[in-house]
Amino acid sequence: MLAIDVVLEGADAPTLESEVVIPIEHAMASLKGVHSISSRSEADHARIELELSSSADLFAVSSEAQHALGAIMSSLPAELSPPTITRSARGDEPVIRFAVHGDLPLVAISEQVHDVIKPRFERLAGVGRIEVRDIPERAVIIDIDLDRASAVDVSISDVLAAIERHDMPAGRIDANASSLRVAGEIATVDALADMVVRKVNDVPVRLRDIARIEDGLDRGVESNVNPKDRGLSASPRPQLAPREPSIAVWAQYNANRSDVVRAIRDELARLALPPGLTLTELPRQPKPTPPSLVVSLYGPDLVQLNAHADAIDAKLRAIGIVDIARDPPIAAPEQTLTVDRNRAAQLDVAMPDVHATLRALHGSQVGDLIVNGKHRPIVMHLVPSDLDRVRVATRRGQLISLADIVSQTITTTQVIARRDQVRTMTLSIRTKGSLAAARDIVKRHALPEGFRAVVSP
Numbered sequence: 001m002l003a004i005d006v007v008l009e010g011a012d013a014p015t016l017e018s019e020v021v022i023p024i025e026h027a028m029a030s031l032k033g034v035h036s037i038s039s040r041s042e043a044d045h046a047r048i049e050l051e052l053s054s055s056a057d058l059f060a061v062s063s064e065a066q067h068a069l070g071a072i073m074s075s076l077p078a079e080l081s082p083p084t085i086t087r088s089a090r091g092d093e094p095v096i097r098f099a100v101h102g103d104l105p106l107v108a109i110s111e112q113v114h115d116v117i118k119p120r121f122e123r124l125a126g127v128g129r130i131e132v133r134d135i136p137e138r139a140v141i142i143d144i145d146l147d148r149a150s151a152v153d154v155s156i157s158d159v160l161a162a163i164e165r166h167d168m169p170a171g172r173i174d175a176n177a178s179s180l181r182v183a184g185e186i187a188t189v190d191a192l193a194d195m196v197v198r199k200v201n202d203v204p205v206r207l208r209d210i211a212r213i214e215d216g217l218d219r220g221v222e223s224n225v226n227p228k229d230r231g232l233s234a235s236p237r238p239q240l241a242p243r244e245p246s247i248a249v250w251a252q253y254n255a256n257r258s259d260v261v262r263a264i265r266d267e268l269a270r271l272a273l274p275p276g277l278t279l280t281e282l283p284r285q286p287k288p289t290p291p292s293l294v295v296s297l298y299g300p301d302l303v304q305l306n307a308h309a310d311a312i313d314a315k316l317r318a319i320g321i322v323d324i325a326r327d328p329p330i331a332a333p334e335q336t337l338t339v340d341r342n343r344a345a346q347l348d349v350a351m352p353d354v355h356a357t358l359r360a361l362h363g364s365q366v367g368d369l370i371v372n373g374k375h376r377p378i379v380m381h382l383v384p385s386d387l388d389r390v391r392v393a394t395r396r397g398q399l400i401s402l403a404d405i406v407s408q409t410i411t412t413t414q415v416i417a418r419r420d421q422v423r424t425m426t427l428s429i430r431t432k433g434s435l436a437a438a439r440d441i442v443k444r445h446a447l448p449e450g451f452r453a454v455v456s457p
Contacts, residue, residue: 004048037420140369141218146386159211193208195207218377299451338409
């Protein structure tokens with residue numbers, strides 16, 4: 001399977017679907033060896049998955065997909081981050097996982113995991129990606145004082161441009177984390193603080209004049225190792241079971257998984273972990289029980305798809321079938337930021353500047369700093385509630401409030417699923433009883449023209 005990930009900050013699911021996903025689906029549909037195409041679009045991010053036929057050459061199709069993407073990039077939104085293509089097996093799971101336990105300070109645990117253990121594992125043959133969960137990374141944090149920045153007419157884009165002037169090439173968005181990765185180097189924290197952001201009336205405004213710079217932990221990454229170290233306020237969302245800090249390792253697509261597991265275990269045995277820090281191998285996660293019946297609804301209109309899914313769900317529950325999972329799930333309310341592109345055009349604000357500022361609102365990483373010979377990400381922190389205090393520059397150099405072109409609302413997060421270029425919604429049914437009645441309910445349910453239901457098995 002090939003997966004294509006795309007990020008367009010400030011775009012809702014319908015915008016991503018129409019402006020990015022559908023063009024990419026059309027480009028991929030003609031590739032030899034592609035058996036089916038599925039996609040999911042949500043706010044800011046979409047993934048398109050290509051399921052290949054059994055005889056397809058994965059690497060050849062990957063190369064063709066990259067070429068096809070390049071051919072249509074000029075027709076996609078200019079502010080779209082470069083799409084990434086990954087190769088994996090469907091349902092790909094980590095080959096080995098470790099729980100991380102420690103009585104050490106969180107900073108010490110973070111340094112051991114991110115600076116020692118993870119790099120040692122990454123160098124092993126056959127290792128694909130490594131994911132560190134719930135252990136924040138050591139970082140240099142820039143906390144912008146919005147009032148001071150506004151007083152000297154400095155925008156977030158000015159700060160980002162100043163860093164880029166230090167020979168830092170553009171980076172890419174990581175969809176699973178809230179940061180912008182940019183390769184490059186600044187020598188010390190003091191050098192970063194002394195960096196000239198811009199000149200106002202020929203007087204240099206340095207970063208230290210408008211921000212507090214701290215060498216610590218990236219609080220934008222949630223951690224359950226020690227909640228007191230996160231500095232996070234209580235969340236109004238329902239409380240979830242706490243997750244255990246862990247390290248997960250995936251094998252490369254063509255690697256022997258048993259060899260990778262053996263190499264990881266051997267390397268861990270050679271590691272001299274400090275007293276108070278332990279890695280405990282976790283048991284393999286059991287595969288979920290497959291559903292007894294899957295009902296896939298296809299159609300062009302999301303409102304009608306939801307309505308028919310609701311109706312079928314209610315009929316099934318009326319006969320005692322209650323274990324029903326919907327995909328995409330019923331949306332939950334959450335805070336969203338939406339860009340008014342027409343208003344931005346009227347005010348002559350460049351969309352790349354808007355999106356760069358929005359990335360800062362999500363905890364943007366804007367560079368690399370070397371501290372004692374080790375690379376540390378430079379992370380910018382802003383708070384979405386400060387929307388009206390964040391300034392963005394027009395092309396004429398006038399600063400306006402970001403709230404003039406970006407709205408902040410509580411909405412239900414919309415997820416749009418597609419399969420073979422048609423919108424779809426799936427009901428997965430698990431029951432120990434007879435499935436004949438369930439099939440009959442779906443068969444008898446009337447669907448309008450352009451809609452269809454597929455029941456399997």
